[in-house]
Amino acid sequence: MSVHFGPVKGVSIGQIFSRRRDLSEAGVHAPLQAGIWGGANDGACSIVLSGGYEDDIDDLDFILYTGHGGQENKKQVADQQFTVGNQGLVLSCELKLPIRVTRGEQIANGPDHGYRYDGLYYVHKYERVKGKSGFYVCRFHLRSQSNIDQLEETLKPNLKTSYERAPRSEVTYEKIKRIRENTKKIKMMYDYKCQVCETKLDVPSGDPISIGAHIKGVGRPSNGPDVVENMLCLCPNHHAQFDRYSFYIDPVTYEIRGLNLYENKKLFTHEKHFIDKQFLKYHFEEYQRRN
Amino acid sequence: MSVHFGPVKGVSIGQIFSRRRDLSEAGVHAPLQAGIWGGANDGACSIVLSGGYEDDIDDLDFILYTGHGGQENKKQVADQQFTVGNQGLVLSCELKLPIRVTRGEQIANGPDHGYRYDGLYYVHKYERVKGKSGFYVCRFHLRSQSNIDQLEETLKPNLKTSYERAPRSEVTYEKIKRIRENTKKIKMMYDYKCQVCETKLDVPSGDPISIGAHIKGVGRPSNGPDVVENMLCLCPNHHAQFDRYSFYIDPVTYEIRGLNLYENKKLFTHEKHFIDKQFLKYHFEEYQRRN
Numbered sequence: 395m396s397v398h399f400g401p402v403k404g405v406s407i408g409q410i411f412s413r414r415r416d417l418s419e420a421g422v423h424a425p426l427q428a429g430i431w432g433g434a435n436d437g438a439c440s441i442v443l444s445g446g447y448e449d450d451i452d453d454l455d456f457i458l459y460t461g462h463g464g465q466e467n468k469k470q471v472a473d474q475q476f477t478v479g480n481q482g483l484v485l486s487c488e489l490k491l492p493i494r495v496t497r498g499e500q501i502a503n504g505p506d507h508g509y510r511y512d513g514l515y516y517v518h519k520y521e522r523v524k525g526k527s528g529f530y531v532c533r534f535h536l537r538s539q540s541n542i543d544q545l546e547e548t549l550k551p552n553l554k555t556s557y558e559r560a561p562r563s564e565v566t567y568e569k570i571k572r573i574r575e576n577t578k579k580i581k582m583m584y585d586y587k588c589q590v591c592e593t594k595l596d597v598p599s600g601d602p603i604s605i606g607a608h609i610k611g612v613g614r615p616s617n618g619p620d621v622v623e624n625m626l627c628l629c630p631n632h633h634a635q636f637d638r639y640s641f642y643i644d645p646v647t648y649e650i651r652g653l654n655l656y657e658n659k660k661l662f663t664h665e666k667h668f669i670d671k672q673f674l675k676y677h678f679e680e681y682q683r684r685n
Numbered sequence: 686m687s688v689h690f691g692p693v694k695g696v697s698i699g700q701i702f703s704r705r706r707d708l709s710e711a712g713v714h715a716p717l718q719a720g721i722w723g724g725a726n727d728g729a730c731s732i733v734l735s736g737g738y739e740d741d742i743d744d745l746d747f748i749l750y751t752g753h754g755g756q757e758n759k760k761q762v763a764d765q766q767f768t769v770g771n772q773g774l775v776l777s778c779e780l781k782l783p784i785r786v787t788r789g790e791q792i793a794n795g796p797d798h799g800y801r802y803d804g805l806y807y808v809h810k811y812e813r814v815k816g817k818s819g820f821y822v823c824r825f826h827l828r829s830q831s832n833i834d835q836l837e838e839t840l841k842p843n844l845k846t847s848y849e850r851a852p853r854s855e856v857t858y859e860k861i862k863r864i865r866e867n868t869k870k871i872k873m874m875y876d877y878k879c880q881v882c883e884t885k886l887d888v889p890s891g892d893p894i895s896i897g898a899h900i901k902g903v904g905r906p907s908n909g910p911d912v913v914e915n916m917l918c919l920c921p922n923h924h925a926q927f928d929r930y931s932f933y934i935d936p937v938t939y940e941i942r943g944l945n946l947y948e949n950k951k952l953f954t955h956e957k958h959f960i961d962k963q964f965l966k967y968h969f970e971e972y973q974r975r976n
Contacts, residue, residue, distance in 0.1 A: 437865065458882065474890060484891060489865055522890035539830070543692070572726065574780055595922055597821075597929040598975045599813035600767060600775060603922070630921035631886055631894070638888040684889045 397436040399494050400514065407513040408541075408548050410505055411496075417509055423496055429462055430479030437491045437597070438576075439483030442509065444498035449525040449533065452503050453560035455542040455550075456614050457495070457515065459483075459530030460525070470527035480532045487517035493536065505552040505632040512549065514539045521638070523683045535615075573620055577606035580625045580667075589627035589662045590636075590650060595629060605633040609673040623670040626661075642681040645674035652685070686715040688727040691783050693803065698804040698831075700798055701837050704789075708733070708797040708800055714787055720753055721770030728782045729773030733800065735789035740816040740824065743794050744851035745840075747905050748786070748806065750774075751816070752823030760819035770824045772776045778808035784827065796843045803840065812929070814974045864911055868897035871916045871958075879920035880953045881927075881941060896924040900964040907967075914961035917925060917952075933972040938966035943972070 395418075404422050411417045414426050424441040432438035443452060446468055447460035461480035462648050464472040476484055486493055492514040496502040504510060515536040525531035538545055546559070586602035587594045595603040607628045609616030618624050628636060632653075635641060641652030648661040648669075663669065686709075693712050702708045705717050714722050714731040723729035726888075734743060737759055738751035752771035755763040761854070767775055778785055783805040788795040795801065806827040818824035829836055832884030877893035878885045886894040898919045909915050919927060923944075926932060932943030941951040954960065 400832075485865060486780055489868070520891070541692075553869045577780065586891070589761060593922070595926055595931070597926065599929075600811070603929070605923045634894045634921055635886055635888065638890075638894070640886070640888045 395421065396445050397432045397439045398617055399437070399439045402494070405511055407511060409511045410507075410552055410554055411509045411511070412507075414509065417496060417511075428479060429480060432482040432484065432486070432535040433478050434481035436482065437485040437489060438479055438493060438616075439491070440494040440496070441483075441502070442496045443501055444499060444509075447531075448527070449531055450653060451615060452501060453614065454503050455540070455545050456560075457534075457536040458615055459534045459536055461534065464503040464529055464531070467482045470525060470529050470531070472534045473530040474522070476522070476532055479655075483517055483532075483534050484520055487534070490516060492516060492539070495526070495536070495538075500556065503557060504554065506554055510549065510552050513545070519637075520671070523680075549629040568581045573612075574618060576625060577624050580606045580622055580627045583622060583664050583667055584627035584662075587627065588632055589626050590628060590653070590656055590659075591624055592662050593629050604629060607633045609669070609674045611637075614638070614661045618673065618676070621670075623668055626669075636677075639677075639681045642678045643674050645678055648674075652681070686712065688730045690722045690728070693785070696802055697800060699843055700802045701798075701843055702802070703798075705733075705800065705833060706969045708787060709803075712834070713785055713802055714827040721773060723777070724769050725772035727773065728776040729770055729784060730777070730782065731785040731787070732774075733787045733789060734792055734795070735800075736790050736791040738822075738937055739818070740822055743788075743792060744905065745794050745803075746829040746831070746836050748825075748827040749906055750825045750827055755820055755822070759817060759860065762821070764821040764925065765813070765823045767813070767823055769806050772814060774808055774823075774825050775811055778811050778825070781807060783807060783830070786827070786829075790880045793845065794848060795845065797845055801840065802830075803831050804836070810928075812975060814971075820960055834964060839867075864903075867911060867913050867916060871897045871913055871918045874919040874955050874958055875953075878918065879923055880917050881944070881950075883953055888971040896921060898924045898927060900960070901967045902928075909964065909967070912961075914959055917960075919949065926941045927968075930968075930972045930975045931964065933969045934965050936962045937971055941967075943976070 417423045418426055423442050425431055429442050430438050431440040449460045460476050463474045464470055477591035495512045495515045496509050496511050497512055499507050515538050516534050517534050519535040521533050522530050538587050581604050587605040605628050607626050608618055609624050610616050612618050643661050650656045650659050708714045709717055712848050714733050719801050721729050722731040740751045742749035752765050753766040755761055785804045786803045787800050788803055789800050790796055790798050804831050808825050808827050810826040812824050813821050833914050877895040895920050898917050899909055900915050901907050903909050903911050934952050939948050941947045
């Protein structure tokens with residue numbers, strides 16, 4: 395069966411399939427064993443979560459999904475690579491392709507019996523990090539197209555009785571207000587100039603392009619605080635590279651490390667901007683897991 | 686009533702309200718006349734579409750929404766500014782806040798009678814362009830959180846009998862395959878280097894960061910073709926500025942115009958990359974509408 399993206403006609407979110415074979419015949423997930431359907435040529439269109447990877451995190455609407463490979467007898471014994479299905483998920487991230495997610499009875503957020511189709515998710519980030527085993531694993535951050543309330547409501551009839559909602563920061567008015575103020579504050583403080591390259595990107599209408607970037611991410615899984623002490627004003631290029639751990643900022647000297655063009659340059663900082671070193675330290679540690 | 690983001694408890698997508706007062710009392714859209722609820726301090730949390738702006742485009746899942754202001758007796762007689770509600774929508778774009786959309790009986794995609802709540806949308810782009818009147822209007826590109834099939838299915842009982850699905854390019858396997866190949870092709874051709882600044886942004890895992898950017902956008906409303914002749918390889922910074930019309934590329938000489946740092950520099954091009962001048966011309970004309 396050729397790779398097919400998006401919803402499957404006649405299959406609704408929350409629907410139960412007794413066996414992998416039924417999932418396959420319905421066209422939800424063709425392979426009978428592999429967790430990822432799709433590869434380097436097509437992108438990945440579907441994954442099945444059925445346990446077996448110690449680095450997985452599953453909050454129902456948010457999944458930290460470990461790629462495949464490097465296991466023997468269900469133990470991680472080698473590094474994973476961005477090949478086959480893992481490369482498929484990379485492509486799906488780059489092209490913003492929807493991925494069908496199915497959960498099996500083996501996992502906490504799965505159904506009591508069989509496999510449950512849980513709708514479409516998007517990969518918004520991928521990375522290669524040292525997992526619990528000490529070997530490199532490919533990690534994919536997936537977010538549901540539905541918000542958590544919708545999703546719980548739809549899946550409720552087929553969630554395990556032991557299901558517990560993961561703690562998550564609700565998007566409340568106060569939170570939004572604070573984020574807005576901090577984003578604005580940091581951008582204004584630096585007059586929209588990047589703290590790495592000191593570039594200011596003007597546009598014909600509206601504020602210059604810049605990003606109020608969190609040093610320790612506020613989203614899952616980092617759950618950093620949304621405070622100015624945890625923020626930098628960056629251009630999109632250096633934001634993308636900071637976020638992907640191409641470079642770090644020395645937590646003691648504020649010198650930039652890992653960028654040829656700005657190697658050892660001191661981060662441009664405003665006298666009134668106190669950056670909490672613990673967040674730079676956290677970012678540096680994550681950098682080390684990837685480099 | 687203070688601005689409130691996201692779904693409203695007890696209100697479902699497709700629900701009909703007889704009058705603006707009912708919408709207001711339900712907490713969907715508090716103002717009784719204004720089309721935008723929210724402003725510069727809070728962001729905008731809700732809009733009502735009820736006609737009256739000649740530059741609006743409404744495809745149900747995609748809306749080109751004209752901001753408010755500059756009208757007298759329902760005619761555009763002055764330029765619009767990014768103030769009040771318009772500034773609220775800018776903020777909602779920057780912070781990726783969800784916006785409730787309600788359609789009135791006055792418009793083609795509205796209900797037969799009254800007002801219909803159509804769920805959450807996100808502003809993914811905003812700009813200030815010369816409208817049909819010749820005056821500048823603020824334009825917001827909104828996309829529904831739901832895909833078009835879901836949305837039509839949910840709203841079907843309360844769509845006008847004259848409702849016609851807008852032509853749209855379906856995300857099919859073939860389309861995705863082509864986009865993938867072109868994106869990859871253009872990035873490989875330039876070895877992930879930006880055609881403006883010739884920067885290459887390395888990352889620890891995966892391909893360097895670069896964007897296969899369409900000169901005439903493939904999405905609505907431009908509907909440009911997805912061909913390499915309509916593409917450039919750009920870094921995120923210059924992609925953002927190109928997309929926001931901070932600069933253009935002279936369709937005859939390929940010289941960059943509008944960027945201080947690269948003014949009159951010739952675009953870096955590969956001998957095998959044929960760029961179709963008609964797309965540069967289209968982009969230049971759009972640049973002129975904004976500058």
